[in-house]
Amino acid sequence: MSTQIDSLLLDTRDTLHKWLSLATGVLMVFFCFFNIALLHQITIGLVDALFGLLNLYLFRAALQGKSRKWHHYMLIGSLTVTVFYAFYSSDLRAGSIYWLLILPPLYCLLAGPKLGIVYTVILSLPAITFLFIKSDIDHFIPHRSVLNFSLAYFLTYAICFLYETQYKKSSQILHRMAFEDPLTGAKNRHALKVFFDFFNKQTKDALKEKFYQEIDETRLLIIDIDHFKSINDEFGHDVGDAVLIEMTELLQWCTDNHHVYRIGGEEFLIIQNGSQDQAYHFAESIRKRVENHIFRTHRSNIRITVSIGIAELKIGQTFAEFLRAADKNLYSAKSKGRNLVHHSAISLTEAV
Numbered sequence: 001m002s003t004q005i006d007s008l009l010l011d012t013r014d015t016l017h018k019w020l021s022l023a024t025g026v027l028m029v030f031f032c033f034f035n036i037a038l039l040h041q042i043t044i045g046l047v048d049a050l051f052g053l054l055n056l057y058l059f060r061a062a063l064q065g066k067s068r069k070w071h072h073y074m075l076i077g078s079l080t081v082t083v084f085y086a087f088y089s090s091d092l093r094a095g096s097i098y099w100l101l102i103l104p105p106l107y108c109l110l111a112g113p114k115l116g117i118v119y120t121v122i123l124s125l126p127a128i129t130f131l132f133i134k135s136d137i138d139h140f141i142p143h144r145s146v147l148n149f150s151l152a153y154f155l156t157y158a159i160c161f162l163y164e165t166q167y168k169k170s171s172q173i174l175h176r177m178a179f180e181d182p183l184t185g186a187k188n189r190h191a192l193k194v195f196f197d198f199f200n201k202q203t204k205d206a207l208k209e210k211f212y213q214e215i216d217e218t219r220l221l222i223i224d225i226d227h228f229k230s231i232n233d234e235f236g237h238d239v240g241d242a243v244l245i246e247m248t249e250l251l252q253w254c255t256d257n258h259h260v261y262r263i264g265g266e267e268f269l270i271i272q273n274g275s276q277d278q279a280y281h282f283a284e285s286i287r288k289r290v291e292n293h294i295f296r297t298h299r300s301n302i303r304i305t306v307s308i309g310i311a312e313l314k315i316g317q318t319f320a321e322f323l324r325a326a327d328k329n330l331y332s333a334k335s336k337g338r339n340l341v342h343h344s345a346i347s348l349t350e351a352v
Helices: 002-039 044-064 069-089 097-111 112-135 141-179 189-211 230-236 235-254 276-292 319-335
Strands: 220-223 260-261 267-273 306-312 340-342
Touching: 002 044, 002 069, 002 097, 044 069, 044 319, 069 097, 069 112, 069 340, 097 112, 097 141, 141 189, 189 260, 220 230, 220 235, 220 276, 220 319, 230 235, 235 260, 235 276, 267 276, 267 306, 276 306, 276 340, 306 319
Parallel strands: 306 340
Antiparallel strands: 220 267, 220 306, 260 267
């Protein structure tokens, strides 16, 4: 779940990066003409032109889907250099100091809260120094200017930091509701659909970059509790729920809990990277562990077995197509007597 939240935060930063690159690029080009044509400040105008064109290039790269993580740092550097140079070179009465106040929120949003506070603190030192030097020679004015600027400068970061923190907490709650099964805490079918979309995008990107050989084979194990209805009928649904919860904990103990999904009433799914033999031995170890495990409830001790079907996840395979292939393997295991692991190379056309 944390991975999905981080991914959404990165998507938010990518969107901010794209449109901020466009807005600041256009603004810097405007200031370039303004400084050169009206104020005759050639140097500041050329700096605006250089970094304005750089920001427009970053926007173009983001628009074409070619943006990279280091582009964010280029944008941060571009804005920082431009704002600081304008503040250093111009008269304090020109108001360029106000642009310094937008830097802390941008550091927080583009670089993240932890790295953002580092940038904010480090760059506050030259900002405060320049302000102190440029302030009125009156004995009290420089100190008052520095104090007011420092409070406003760090307050803008604090507001953005609190918003970012609360946003992440809210995202965690919403993701838990959207992607987790409320009974067992395992991931649900919607989370599995998101995984399929991510897997297909990842493999397509790898094929474009010719790095597909570095991607491990991915197989998914569908695990079905044998005769689960009889447990509900004999002991009640509360005992059945307790068995499902304990089964989830058992599966999460066997593998990374981020790879365990509950996709039906008594059906679970595990993502497994590796060869066909590795997947089979892993599934067999789960089958034996469940068979030997005693599910203890407040009413009685229960023993259960599981049937497991294994299917390879193919490039371009949709969620529905995969489930048909995996269900076919699971049906084969059940038709042969249950408490079995079944794996066969089912082609996509055969599954459909």
